[in-house]
Amino acid sequence: MKFQHFSHHHKLIFREAYEEEYECAGCLDVINGPAYICEDEGFAMHKVCAAMPPQIQKDAFHPHPLKFKLVDIIVCDACRRFSANYIIYKCIYCEFNLDFKCAVAIINDENEIAKRDDEDLRRTTTPHFSHPHQLTRCKVSPMSELGENIFKTFWQSSKLKCVACKLEVQGTLSFICLPCKFLIHESCMNDMPMQVLSSPFHPHHILHPRPFFNAREQVRCYACRKKVNGFSFYCNTCDADFHVSCAKYRTRATKHSCHPHNLLQLGKSIIKGISCHACGRKTCNDSIFSCRKCDFNVHPKCIPLPSSFEHKRHLHPLTLTSPFAEDDSRDYYCDMCETERNPEIHVYYCAECNYIAHIDCVLSEVRQL
Numbered sequence: 001m002k003f004q005h006f007s008h009h010h011k012l013i014f015r016e017a018y019e020e021e022y023e024c025a026g027c028l029d030v031i032n033g034p035a036y037i038c039e040d041e042g043f044a045m046h047k048v049c050a051a052m053p054p055q056i057q058k059d060a061f062h063p064h065p066l067k068f069k070l071v072d073i074i075v076c077d078a079c080r081r082f083s084a085n086y087i088i089y090k091c092i093y094c095e096f097n098l099d100f101k102c103a104v105a106i107i108n109d110e111n112e113i114a115k116r117d118d119e120d121l122r123r124t125t126t127p128h129f130s131h132p133h134q135l136t137r138c139k140v141s142p143m144s145e146l147g148e149n150i151f152k153t154f155w156q157s158s159k160l161k162c163v164a165c166k167l168e169v170q171g172t173l174s175f176i177c178l179p180c181k182f183l184i185h186e187s188c189m190n191d192m193p194m195q196v197l198s199s200p201f202h203p204h205h206i207l208h209p210r211p212f213f214n215a216r217e218q219v220r221c222y223a224c225r226k227k228v229n230g231f232s233f234y235c236n237t238c239d240a241d242f243h244v245s246c247a248k249y250r251t252r253a254t255k256h257s258c259h260p261h262n263l264l265q266l267g268k269s270i271i272k273g274i275s276c277h278a279c280g281r282k283t284c285n286d287s288i289f290s291c292r293k294c295d296f297n298v299h300p301k302c303i304p305l306p307s308s309f310e311h312k313r314h315l316h317p318l319t320l321t322s323p324f325a326e327d328d329s330r331d332y333y334c335d336m337c338e339t340e341r342n343p344e345i346h347v348y349y350c351a352e353c354n355y356i357a358h359i360d361c362v363l364s365e366v367r368q369l
């Protein structure tokens with residue numbers, strides 16, 4: 001049985017079952033039942049999905065006809081999901097888009113729409129100082145294989161990252177400006193400070209938010225040296241940009257005889273691609289001592305630091321230890337100075353007492369001896 005679908009230029013063949021795993025070009029789910037398929041190009045559709053017409057209209061839902069469109073990245077106006085689709089339905093008069101699954105739901109059973117709406121995602125757009133345009137609240141769909149290819153083609157990247165924390169946004173509630181490809185976690189947006197007062201990377205000047213879009217020149221972060229997309233914290237005196245997460249990075253300045261300037265201890269979220277001056281290794285999860293001004297970087301274990309010693313403030317010997325978090329509380333403290341501690345950086349540690357201290361706290365007391 002052959003079948004011509006409006007979205008594909010070859011005839012499709014009907015099969016009851018498959019050996020291979022195909023993704024449905026309509027709903028993007030994996031197929032394991034009866035389906036239509038074009039074996040040449042690995043194109044396949046569920047039987048029910050292939051039955052969708054090229055144009056739909058349900059006045060109770062939207063007053064205009066919605067026509068199919070191939071390959072698009074949208075925020076669905078029914079379920080508020082943000083995804084890349086092979087087939088969407090688009091209003092022929094106004095800005096109104098449905099992803100394929102919602103179109104199927106509207107045709108078959110309108111209650112299905114409510115079921116897809118697993119979280120309260122009623123249309124919300126809001127202005128935010130991180131971007132010059134209105135941002136739309138959406139849920140970012142997990143990436144299907146087809147979706148990933150579409151993002152690669154249209155966005156030059158299949159990794160969708162938050163402008164604030166640089167982490168992926170898949171599966172999260174986020175805000176988006178679609179034309180600018182600007183994405184930010186809802187939580188990062190809510191937590192964003194209006195200014196950064198004393199960033200360890202730039203302690204003497206206040207950093208202010210700087211949105212930019214369609215920027216001609218590439219903006220790089222002074223702290224991690226990586227590209228900044230769409231939004232930074234900026235020093236207007238020194239013309240220096242910072243990722244939000246880098247500007248707020250929690251670390252301390254330490255003095256060490258190996259370098260004339262203060263060194264910042266940096267962890268894995270910042271030092272990717274930075275190589276150690278002493279051993280030359282680039283790819284490791286160790287923390288690093290860094291002078292950003294001189295681009296001088298060394299591992300704690302590559303400079304003369306005592307690996308273990310007795311300390312007057314603690315009964316047992318303290319050992320230089322790789323970065324670790326003692327639990328998942330997200331609140332970590334130095335037992336010597338009792339201020340916060342970044343779990344990404346090296347510490348001095350006594351396993352017997354679970355006593356953990358900043359390197360510079362331990363060293364400064366040693367020097368006083």
Ligand SMILES: [Zn+2]
Pocket residue numbers: 024025026027028029045046049
């Ligand atoms: Zn399907």
Ligand SMILES: [Zn+2]
Pocket residue numbers: 076077078079080081098099101102
């Ligand atoms: Zn939808």
Ligand SMILES: [Zn+2]
Pocket residue numbers: 062063064091092093094095096
């Ligand atoms: Zn319309």
Ligand SMILES: [Zn+2]
Pocket residue numbers: 162163164165166167184185188
């Ligand atoms: Zn984020």
Ligand SMILES: [Zn+2]
Pocket residue numbers: 131132133177178179180182213
């Ligand atoms: Zn925009």
Ligand SMILES: [Zn+2]
Pocket residue numbers: 221222223224225226242243246
């Ligand atoms: Zn950075």
Ligand SMILES: [Zn+2]
Pocket residue numbers: 202204205235236237238239240
């Ligand atoms: Zn400055």
Ligand SMILES: [Zn+2]
Pocket residue numbers: 259260261291292293294295296
């Ligand atoms: Zn230096």
